[in-house]
Amino acid sequence: xxxxxxxxxxxxxxxxxxLTVKCTYSVSGNPYLFWYVQYPNRGLxxxxxxxxxxxxxxxSYGFEAEFNKSQTSFHLKKPSALVSDxxxxxxxxxxxxxxxxVFGPGTRLSVLP
Amino acid sequence: xxxxxxxxxxxxxxxxxxMTLQCAQDMNHxxxxxxxxxxxxxxxxxxxxxxxxxxxxxxxxxxxxVSRSTTExxxxxLELAAPSQTSVYFCASSGEGGxxxxxYFGPGTRLTVT
Numbered sequence: 001x002x003x004x005x006x007x008x009x010x011x012x013x014x015x016x017x018x019l020t021v022k023c024t025y026s027v028s029g030n031p032y033l034f035w036y037v038q039y040p041n042r043g044l045x046x047x048x049x050x051x052x053x054x055x056x057x058x059x060s061y062g063f064e065a066e067f068n069k070s071q072t073s074f075h076l077k078k079p080s081a082l083v084s085d086x087x088x089x090x091x092x093x094x095x096x097x098x099x100x101x102v103f104g105p106g107t108r109l110s111v112l113p
Numbered sequence: 114x115x116x117x118x119x120x121x122x123x124x125x126x127x128x129x130x131x132m133t134l135q136c137a138q139d140m141n142h143x144x145x146x147x148x149x150x151x152x153x154x155x156x157x158x159x160x161x162x163x164x165x166x167x168x169x170x171x172x173x174x175x176x177x178x179v180s181r182s183t184t185e186x187x188x189x190x191l192e193l194a195a196p197s198q199t200s201v202y203f204c205a206s207s208g209e210g211g212x213x214x215x216x217y218f219g220p221g222t223r224l225t226v227t
Contacts, residue, residue, distance in 0.1 A: 044216075044218040100161060
């Protein structure tokens with residue numbers, strides 16, 4: 001069965017500092033991995049995805065994520081955080097031969113001015 | 114493109130009432146999904162569809178029904194509302210191909226059952 005863990009409920013970082021939001025997954029076979037962001041009272045918005053190829057994936061708003069197969073991780077990163085990055089972040093996984101996405105519980109990012 | 118639209122935005126139901134949550138997309142996506150999001154939790158898949166006329170259960174289908182008569186529309190039906198169905202409901206769609214496309218989400222419907 002597929003599963004996603006986001007070990008931190010909350011991440012606090014000062015504006016201008018680098019940020020990392022952690023994600024680990026479990027899936028049979030090779031994974032497809034996604035990050036989404038949710039602002040208050042809004043639906044989820046796609047940030048980036050890993051399908052195959054380069055382990056470092058670049059996405060929207062300056063975010064990037066690194067796929068590590070041996071550690072089954074897909075951590076979201078940004079070199080310099082903005083206050084406007086404050087939101088709820090979800091990691092999701094889908095198996096190569098599956099049709100469904102499994103979401104993690106979410107991590108709330110607060111960027112402090 | 115309007116993307117994925119959902120109506121209504123908010124609804125309060127009494128226990129035992131029924132309602133239909135509407136979802137439509139104008140991106141010609143074959144895949145559509147219904148999720149619920151409970152406070153402090155991730156998204157749980159209720160039902161999904163891989164094309165018109167084809168639907169299947171997700172992780173938490175009990176108490177819900179769906180239909181998919183057209184590519185564009187994917188309504189979710191609650192027959193006998195229960196307090197446990199108080200949640201925010203999101204509809205999503207995605208394209209198809211050799212590799213999975215990302216999902217596009219609607220703005221959500223906040224449902225309270227009292």
